[in-house]
Amino acid sequence: MSLIQVKNLSKIYKVYRKKPGFLGAVKGLFHREYNDVRAVDGVSFDIEKGEMVAFLGPNGAGKTTTLKMLSGLIYPTGGTANVMDHIPWQREDDYRRRFSLVMGQKNQLWWDLPAEESFILNKEIYGVDDRSYRERLEELTELLQVTEILSQPVREVSLGERMKLELIAALLHSPEVLFLDEPTIGLDVIAQRTIRECIARYNREKDVTILLTSHYMRDVEELCQRVLVINHGKIEYDGNLTGILEKFAQHKLLHIRFRNSPAEHELKDFGIVVKNDPPTATIEVARASVLDASAQLMQKYDVEDLSIEEVPIEEVMANMFETKGPENGNP
Amino acid sequence: MTKYWTTFKVGLSERLVYRFNFFAGVFVNFLPLVTQFFLWSAVFATRDDEPIAGYTLSSMMAYYMLIHVARSFSSMPQLARTTATEIRDGELNKYLIRPIDYMGYTLSLRVAHKLCYYLMASLPFAVVFTWLIYSGYFAPWPGWETFFYFALSLAMAFTIGFLLHMMFGLIGFWFLEVNTFLFLYFMVAYFFSGHMIPLDLLPPWLKGIVMNLPFKYEAYFPVTVYLGRYSSEELMVEFGVEALWILGLLIIVKTLYRRGLKRYGAYGG
Numbered sequence: 180m181s182l183i184q185v186k187n188l189s190k191i192y193k194v195y196r197k198k199p200g201f202l203g204a205v206k207g208l209f210h211r212e213y214n215d216v217r218a219v220d221g222v223s224f225d226i227e228k229g230e231m232v233a234f235l236g237p238n239g240a241g242k243t244t245t246l247k248m249l250s251g252l253i254y255p256t257g258g259t260a261n262v263m264d265h266i267p268w269q270r271e272d273d274y275r276r277r278f279s280l281v282m283g284q285k286n287q288l289w290w291d292l293p294a295e296e297s298f299i300l301n302k303e304i305y306g307v308d309d310r311s312y313r314e315r316l317e318e319l320t321e322l323l324q325v326t327e328i329l330s331q332p333v334r335e336v337s338l339g340e341r342m343k344l345e346l347i348a349a350l351l352h353s354p355e356v357l358f359l360d361e362p363t364i365g366l367d368v369i370a371q372r373t374i375r376e377c378i379a380r381y382n383r384e385k386d387v388t389i390l391l392t393s394h395y396m397r398d399v400e401e402l403c404q405r406v407l408v409i410n411h412g413k414i415e416y417d418g419n420l421t422g423i424l425e426k427f428a429q430h431k432l433l434h435i436r437f438r439n440s441p442a443e444h445e446l447k448d449f450g451i452v453v454k455n456d457p458p459t460a461t462i463e464v465a466r467a468s469v470l471d472a473s474a475q476l477m478q479k480y481d482v483e484d485l486s487i488e489e490v491p492i493e494e495v496m497a498n499m500f501e502t503k504g505p506e507n508g509n510p
Numbered sequence: 511m512t513k514y515w516t517t518f519k520v521g522l523s524e525r526l527v528y529r530f531n532f533f534a535g536v537f538v539n540f541l542p543l544v545t546q547f548f549l550w551s552a553v554f555a556t557r558d559d560e561p562i563a564g565y566t567l568s569s570m571m572a573y574y575m576l577i578h579v580a581r582s583f584s585s586m587p588q589l590a591r592t593t594a595t596e597i598r599d600g601e602l603n604k605y606l607i608r609p610i611d612y613m614g615y616t617l618s619l620r621v622a623h624k625l626c627y628y629l630m631a632s633l634p635f636a637v638v639f640t641w642l643i644y645s646g647y648f649a650p651w652p653g654w655e656t657f658f659y660f661a662l663s664l665a666m667a668f669t670i671g672f673l674l675h676m677m678f679g680l681i682g683f684w685f686l687e688v689n690t691f692l693f694l695y696f697m698v699a700y701f702f703s704g705h706m707i708p709l710d711l712l713p714p715w716l717k718g719i720v721m722n723l724p725f726k727y728e729a730y731f732p733v734t735v736y737l738g739r740y741s742s743e744e745l746m747v748e749f750g751v752e753a754l755w756i757l758g759l760l761i762i763v764k765t766l767y768r769r770g771l772k773r774y775g776a777y778g779g
Contacts (some may be wrong), residue, residue, distance in 0.1 A: 188756050192775065252776040272609035280607045289520065291527045296520050303516035304610045332527075450666045 181225035181390050182356070183249070188258035189412070190219040190244050216242040220412030221258065226390065231382045233403035234392040237500045242392040243282075246358045248432075249390070250280040262356060276305055277405035279349035283361035286333075286341070287348055294328045294344040302307060312351065319347045322377050339370030339446040347373060350381065357381070359391035365396055375401055396493055408501055422494065428495045430463045431472060436484040450477065458483070463490070513588050514618040528732065536631045539578065540638060544575045561623035563710040568647040573708055576733040579635070582627060582706060583664045584671030586620060588742055590695075593679025594688040604714045613676070613767070620672060645653070645705055652736055660772060661746060663732035670727045673759035674699070680763065683770030704730025707726030724755040 193213045194422040197203055210377065215311045219241040226232055234242040249260060250265035251274070260267055260399040265274035281287075302312045304349045320326045323343040328336050342362065349357070359378070379402055381387050393399055400405060408416035408423065416423060432453070433476060439455035450464035465470045473485055527534065552561075554567040565573065593616070605612045619771050642648040652660070678695050681688050700706055702725040708732045709720055720726060731748060734740065741750065 208612040247776045252603050252606050253774060254772060270606065275607060278607075280603070282603070285600070285603060289524060292520065292524055295521060300516050300520045301608070303513040304608050306513075
């Protein structure tokens with residue numbers, strides 16, 4: 180049986196539709212119109228123990244709402260979820276001791292106190308014994324390189340450092356399941372990498388199951404074997420990252436370096452010229468004919484170098500989210 | 511229980527970050543007492559120190575002094591507003607995901623706040639009390655029995671204050687903006703708890719209503735217990751009714767919390 184089972188999970192928010200202006204506000208006093216917003220619309224998936232899965236999708240796709248239901252913060256409108264044999268929104272202590280939720284935009288530490296005080300409080304809340312607490316704290320602070328700032332009030336440390344401290348607070352009780360919502364948002368490249376490495380290591384060494392959302396493709400590429408693409412509350416893809424390209428990218432990119440550059444209109448016969456900066460050019464070619472095109476190019480022109488690349492995954496996804504219009508999503 | 515004890519300790523160290531602010535606040539709190547003194551001295555002077563509703567100038571001053579003590583137990587600065595804000599901004603998340611009870615957590619912190627306040631306030635309180643006793647406004651010691659009932663009424667004033675503030679804070683589940691409700695509650699509590707004037711000065715019909723509301727347990731009741739205005743039977747009845755109020759408010763608060771969570775959107779982030 181899978182560690183996390185989600186079946187037909189949905190969440191409909193009732194949103195009050197205010198008409199603009201003062202008159203609208205007055206009308207709202209007497210008669211209120213509510214809109215149903217289907218934040219999550221019949222989502223199903225299973226996650227096995229030790230998997231690291233990424234949730235991808237544009238803002239408002241339903242990623243965070245799903246995480247909130249799985250961590251028991253909100254009740255679903257329909258469907259079921261089972262995490263480690265618990266129904267999350269019943270919020271049993273037994274369940275809450277075994278998972279963690281980190282939100283990149285939320286702060287769980289005490290603002291005016293050194294992070295260590297928050298850690299000690301968490302230690303007591305989760306009932307961690309002294310020895311494992313000390314061991315884990317030492318391990319995590321070294322891994323994330325934050326030993327010196329433990330005794331500084333949290334408000335004085337930088338965003339990147341704070342995020343590391345948040346992560347420590349979430350890992351001290353050795354959760355078996357970790358939900359991460361944009362853990363690297365707004366961080367510099369180095370802090371992002373450190374946090375990524377920490378997450379990867381935790382997953383590898385402790386067999387922790389991780390479900391994360393991120394807008395940074397690097398996070399996803401480096402961490403997750405499996406991605407769930409969600410848009411308008413529905414899951415549109417469930418598989419590995421390269422599978423997305425095969426399924427959704429209709430083109431590949433040909434980078435060519437000529438010894439004698441041909442005229443631009445000649446290149447147009449092969450596909451869409453993305454960039455023409457003699458002696459180099461980039462052409463978008465349909466997936467199926469990419470080999471033919473390269474063979475012809477090399478035959479016809481004096482080519483110094485040629486490489487075939489996938490379209491950047493961000494672009495593929497952006498196209499995917501754009502073309503799938505709202506006709507099947509929010510009303 | 512350790513987790514609530516640790517919450518208490520962390521709350522204490524957090525409060526001490528603001529110790530100066532706190533200390534200054536305690537002094538500012540005493541300022542109204544000075545105006546009360548001048549006001550009532552003037553009032554009593556015009557009627558040749560004739561008592562008003564059983565209060566002489568000295569028992570009136572004792573009343574206001576003791577109101578300070580009672581309010582220091584029952585008032586909960588920022589509790590309702592913080593609760594409402596935490597609900598609105600989704601800050602409640604951090605309690606909901608951890609194996610801890612929000613009410614217990616908030617209560618532990620509040621006890622820490624109070625303890626910190628008494629530490630800071632003990633010196634100014636001692637100064638004012640000494641002055642009042644020295645000037646003959648204040649009986650130095652009410653006797654062990656009265657003191658015991660006074661202490662009990664203070665503990666219960668704390669409980670009632672906590673529950674009332676929490677109740678208004680939980681309105682945040684239903685309304686984005688709770689300041690109007692809070693303002694209303696603060697005004698009602700200021701007036702009907704006996705904070706502004708002794709409830710005995712109210713017209714009989716109004717006094718009849720106010721005496722049957724829970725607000726008087728926040729201030730008027732502990733003060734009049736100290737001043738020895740009740741027979742032992744009356745005391746038993748009053749404490750019994752107060753206990754029922756506490757029970758009722760507890761049920762209301764628990765119900766509001768449970769139903770509110772069904773509506774909770776965990777917004778933000």
